[in-house]
Amino acid sequence: MISVVILGAGNVATHLFRVFNKTENITVKQWFNRNLKSLDHFKNSVAITNDLAALTDADIYILAVSDDAIADISGQLPFKNKLVVHTSGCVNIHDMDKKNRRGVLYPLQTFSKAAPIDFSNVPICIETLDKKDYLLLKQLALSIGSPTKRVNSDQRKVLHLAAVFVNNFTNQLYRIGHEITESESAEFDLLKPLILETAKKVQNMSPYMAQTGPAKRDDKKTIKNHLSLLENNHHKEIYNLLTDSIKLTHGRKKL
Amino acid sequence: MISVVILGAGNVATHLFRVFNKTENITVKQWFNRNLKSLDHFKNSVAITNDLAALTDADIYILAVSDDAIADISGQLPFKNKLVVHTSGCVNIHDMDKKNRRGVLYPLQTFSKAAPIDFSNVPICIETLDKKDYLLLKQLALSIGSPTKRVNSDQRKVLHLAAVFVNNFTNQLYRIGHEITESESAEFDLLKPLILETAKKVQNMSPYMAQTGPAKRDDKKTIKNHLSLLENNHHKEIYNLLTDSIKLTHGRKKL
Numbered sequence: 001m002i003s004v005v006i007l008g009a010g011n012v013a014t015h016l017f018r019v020f021n022k023t024e025n026i027t028v029k030q031w032f033n034r035n036l037k038s039l040d041h042f043k044n045s046v047a048i049t050n051d052l053a054a055l056t057d058a059d060i061y062i063l064a065v066s067d068d069a070i071a072d073i074s075g076q077l078p079f080k081n082k083l084v085v086h087t088s089g090c091v092n093i094h095d096m097d098k099k100n101r102r103g104v105l106y107p108l109q110t111f112s113k114a115a116p117i118d119f120s121n122v123p124i125c126i127e128t129l130d131k132k133d134y135l136l137l138k139q140l141a142l143s144i145g146s147p148t149k150r151v152n153s154d155q156r157k158v159l160h161l162a163a164v165f166v167n168n169f170t171n172q173l174y175r176i177g178h179e180i181t182e183s184e185s186a187e188f189d190l191l192k193p194l195i196l197e198t199a200k201k202v203q204n205m206s207p208y209m210a211q212t213g214p215a216k217r218d219d220k221k222t223i224k225n226h227l228s229l230l231e232n233n234h235h236k237e238i239y240n241l242l243t244d245s246i247k248l249t250h251g252r253k254k255l
Numbered sequence: 256m257i258s259v260v261i262l263g264a265g266n267v268a269t270h271l272f273r274v275f276n277k278t279e280n281i282t283v284k285q286w287f288n289r290n291l292k293s294l295d296h297f298k299n300s301v302a303i304t305n306d307l308a309a310l311t312d313a314d315i316y317i318l319a320v321s322d323d324a325i326a327d328i329s330g331q332l333p334f335k336n337k338l339v340v341h342t343s344g345c346v347n348i349h350d351m352d353k354k355n356r357r358g359v360l361y362p363l364q365t366f367s368k369a370a371p372i373d374f375s376n377v378p379i380c381i382e383t384l385d386k387k388d389y390l391l392l393k394q395l396a397l398s399i400g401s402p403t404k405r406v407n408s409d410q411r412k413v414l415h416l417a418a419v420f421v422n423n424f425t426n427q428l429y430r431i432g433h434e435i436t437e438s439e440s441a442e443f444d445l446l447k448p449l450i451l452e453t454a455k456k457v458q459n460m461s462p463y464m465a466q467t468g469p470a471k472r473d474d475k476k477t478i479k480n481h482l483s484l485l486e487n488n489h490h491k492e493i494y495n496l497l498t499d500s501i502k503l504t505h506g507r508k509k510l
Contacts, residue, residue, distance in 0.1 A: 121448040155441040162432035168468035169497040175462035177417035186410040193376040198422045199454035207430035213423035242424040
């Protein structure tokens with residue numbers, strides 16, 4: 001049995017609580033949040049507290065709080081030599097107070113409050129200073145069915161950065177697709193199967209091999225037509241920059 | 256029974272032949288290509304020809320050829336008053352020779368040579384000058400299980416443009432994610448579940464609602480960290496432009 005205390009009440013904290021709570025060999029001994037109201041919904045399933053001094057004994061303390069709060073809360077913990085981990089993609093492991101054993105449990109996935117999460121689709125990147133702590137965190141992640149990967153700080157940071165490209169920026173391209181189609185009363189819904197297929201394609205093929213379209217072919221006529229259709233200058237700029245990027249990748253243009 | 260002649264031997268032509276050939280109420284009467292060798296593999300399943308003068312009678316002639324060849328081939332057809340359609344997202348319906356009835360059958364999906372296509376995931380955008388022709392093309396598309404949508408030229412053109420954003424440009428963001436992770440020997444594979452989840456999310460939620468991340472929160476510290484990690488100036492430019500785009504969309508920045 002692995003015992004855990006969760007600190008924080010955001011999306012990651014809540015999804016972790018839910019999955020831990022239904023996993024046989026994990027027990028959530030306590031859930032801390034500054035604002036107790038956020039935990040009110042769960043008070044019948046777990047001991048809740050808003051008092052750091054009242055934290056109970058556990059194998060792992062998980063700081064699922066905002067990046068800026070990690071260093072501060074780690075310094076206020078009223079114990080030492082315990083395993084304390086944060087869940088951030090970009091906060092340095094050494095930013096946490098060294099009075100405790102330190103680690104990172106970074107779930108590489110997008111979490112919505114509403115949608116349930118299948119943790120077998122959540123790769124968990126683990127970083128620790130101590131080998132024994134790594135094994136315990138790996139056991140915790142495997143217990144909820146997640147694939148795991150040991151990473152160092154530099155790797156975790158580039159994964160977080162790359163996640164912004166493939167998730168936030170990609171989603172913004174979907175948004176622009178939405179705006180463009182709406183401008184002519186065309187249906188964004190018609191693009192949804194294409195969006196899904198594009199994501200599926202790179203599950204088994206490199207993005208390099210999966211590329212198609214006018215930029216890769218350097219099809220000047222189509223590119224010109226597209227630019228003339230774009231009324232929004234910001235969209236034009238994005239079209240030009242990503243077209244150049246594809247041309248560079250596929251040898252149609254030199255820096 | 257709908258009879259069809261296919262012209263061209265690219266990805267779209269080949270996938271259409273395959274699905275038509277196994278559909279009960281569609282018969283492919285002939286397959287034309289300038290270069291007969293490309294059709295050699297299919298010569299036992301269908302009559303093949305490289306001679307436009309030898310084209311046989313059919314209900315629909317499908318010009319699945321490159322954009323630049325559509326006008327030319329349509330002018331060379333040795334018959335008139337037949338239904339002739341092209342499959343391009345951006346060629347004007349009036350670019351085809353008016354001696355025949357004209358239409359467009361634009362499949363809004365990415366086609367790979369190797370991977371089989373499930374046509375129930377291929378919305379087919381139909382444009383015709385004549386209502387009766389529209390009904391025939393709709394029947395053809397429904398026979399292969401595709402959802403259909405009647406669109407006008409302007410709508411088809413913006414759908415094609417939006418497809419470049421959500422498919423080609425998105426795929427290029429995956430490629431950049433690949434380059435960034437490889438630069439630190441991190442595994443691109445770890446990002447694949449996130450890529451798929453990002454695409455799935457907008458199947459039932461608008462991209463606007465689905466957005467998360469540092470740009471939407473205007474998290475200056477993380478944005479600064481990310482920019483300092485990016486060594487490639489071109490990637491930096493893309494990061495800045497898409498971050499600004501998200502900020503504009505979510506009211507964090509004004510034009």
